[in-house]
Amino acid sequence: MADECELSTVHTTEGVALQEDKECSETLEVCHVSNNWDPPSSLHEFSEGGWAGWATAFGAFLVQFCAFGYITSFGVYQDFYTQHYLTNETSSAISWIGSTTAFLLMTVSLVSGLLHDRGYFYHLIIAGSFLHSLSLFMLSMSKPNHYYQIFLSQGLGLGIASGLVYIPTMAVISHHFRRRRTLVMTFVATGSPLGAIIHPIMLNNLLNGPLGFANGVRVSAGLISLFLLTACLCMRTRLDPPATPVNYIAVARKCIYDVPFMLLIAGTFLLQTGFYYPLFFFQLDSIKHGISVKFSFYSLVILNGSNCLGRFTSGFIASFTGVLNLTIVASISCGVLILGMIGLNNLASVIVLGMLYGYLSGLNVAMAPPLVATLTPDLSELGARMGICLFAAGFGGLIGAPISGALLTSNYTWWIPGLFSGTVSLAAAMMFIIMRYMFLKRQRVPGTLQDAVLEYILRRLIATRMIKEQTMQLLSIGFRYARRGGNLKRFAGCGFFVPLIDGLFNLV
Incomplete structure (x- = not known):
């Protein structure tokens, strides 16, 4: 299911190069993250705008x-x-209450994504x-x-409702x-922050x-109802659902034997366990x-505004650092900052x-889709793997904030939940470090000295002469093929390595 791969978002859409690692990747793998299935339609059949297209984008923005x-x-x-x-x-x-809402948004999204794949978009949005x-x-x-009244209405009701609409509005x-x-996914994603x-x-x-609680919530509910009604009137589907949706069970069985991906799931679970502590308790x-x-009323505004900035700049930073490295650094930094909340005692802090x-938490959120894509060998499974990661993240978010609240106690002993949340975030970073090592170990197959010399010569030739576009494309494909095999001789054996060399020397 391709829908979940668009969750968070903005820098992980079609045509964005995902850098596996800066140290070992001289070439970039282009991954179509924003949708891993395209119906059999030609490019000119996409309106790329128009009233229906932009109205749908605006409606999706309102839902987010x-x-x-x-x-x-x-x-x-x-x-x-x-x-x-x-x-x-x-x-x-x-x-x-809040953790249940977040958990249901992520877990119900799996069901809504499957139903969307079967053509139930309008049913999901209206319901x-x-x-x-x-x-x-x-x-x-x-x-x-x-308590039970608030838990049922806000914890369960709001969580299920958000899960029903979240993925379909991104997928449409x-x-x-x-x-x-x-561009459009970036615009839609700004609705959330x-x-x-x-x-x-x-x-x-x-x-x-x-106004007080009752009337204040009614005003908020009225505004949201108006926005959601507008969104329902604006959004329109255009394409038929895919003929064969992805089998989640088969993908899950395959993932069990994928060690880097299992480490990613463990790291995601731990990271989400500590992630919601600042979001829920920062103002208090x-x-x-x-x-x-x-001023405290605006503390969450400061945090969420910076989160929005982190999401927008993540793609630019990742192009220099690599997705794996940026995720590790951001996770370590988040853990350290949560520990730093123990010392919060004045306005400046x-x-x-x-x-x-x-x-930094915005960087982490934005890196989730490209990180999963980097670890996915078959992009037809990308949506399903994103769903599996969301499910793990949902359980982390479900238990994290309540554990922190229990550690806080009625005496407001702030250092205990801060220590717990910061420690699990650092443990998540450790999982990501091991994941990076295992992933690169699997990818990196040593080649011969002759291979390295030949590759260097070819790169120098490319740097000093203009090569026709078609030759460049063939060369890029060849190097990618060679890297996966670890030996340029395999590339030579495929039949078009020698013609490329001859062509390069003729151009020179």
Whole structure:
């Protein structure tokens, strides 16, 4: 299923070169990440815009704004419930609401992706939008210290609704765009971080203002309902679903024997276990350390705004560092910064930690799709492998925040959950380091000295003379083939190595 490969996003669409590793990759593997299936259509059949195409993109943007953007704003609710609305509950119990929502978004997305592949796009969008609005209006009717009411409406209802609409709205972009898909997917993906910036500002002022909880949530629900209705009216499908959807069970069995990929799953699980601690507790941490309430309301805005910047710049940075290296560095940095939250005690530390963690966690989120693509030998399995990673990430997000809340206790002992979340994030980075070693060990087959000399001569010839475009393409294919075999003699044996050499010397 190709849909999940577009989740996070913006820098991992068709035509983007994914660099396996800067040290060992002189050539870039081009991976079609944004969709691993294209219906049998010619390029001119894609409108690349038009009313239907851009209206669909705008509708998908609104859904991302309302779904994932709202879920990542749960830190506002965590603070409000802890201090005012669910005072009889522990921080751990309250964080189960937000973690369940995030878990359901990722796991239900597997089902919605499969249903989308079978042509149920409109059913999913309408049902998900209706349930999303209903859940928020039911949340507004919840009574103080009635935990089950809030858990059912916000934890379960909102999570299922978001999971129903999340992947289909990303996948439908592939129906209208091919050449501009990178640009359009970037636009659609901005809905999530933009929502994570706007919703905290709005919710903090509504919940803590004169309207109070019930009316404040109703205002938020009304706005989201309007956006989702607009999205349903805007989005249109155009292509038939694929004839043979990917078999998840077969791919899962194959992945068991793929050691680097299993290490990726383990690292993803650990990383998500620590990932939500700052998102859920950063605002509460700021307030409890004596930072002004008015400024603390904007702590999540700082974090999510930096996260948005990290996503946008990740592709540029990865082109120099490589996907594997950037993922490792970002994971280590996130772990260190979470440990640094133990020392949060003034305004400057809130700003610095919020900006740095937001930016580096944005790099991590953006690197997930190209990282999976790098470890996927058969790109027809990319969507299924993305789904498997999402499932693992969902379980990490489900248990991470509640464990941190339990470690926090009612005495607000901040160093214990900070130590736990930071440690598991560093453990995730260790998994990624081992994964990188195993992956490169599998890819790297030593060649002979003659191969290295010949490759150097060919590179010098290419650098000093203009070669026809077709010859360049053949040479690129040949080197890629040779690298996989580890010996240029295999390339020579395939029948077109000698003609290439002759052609190069004739051009010189």
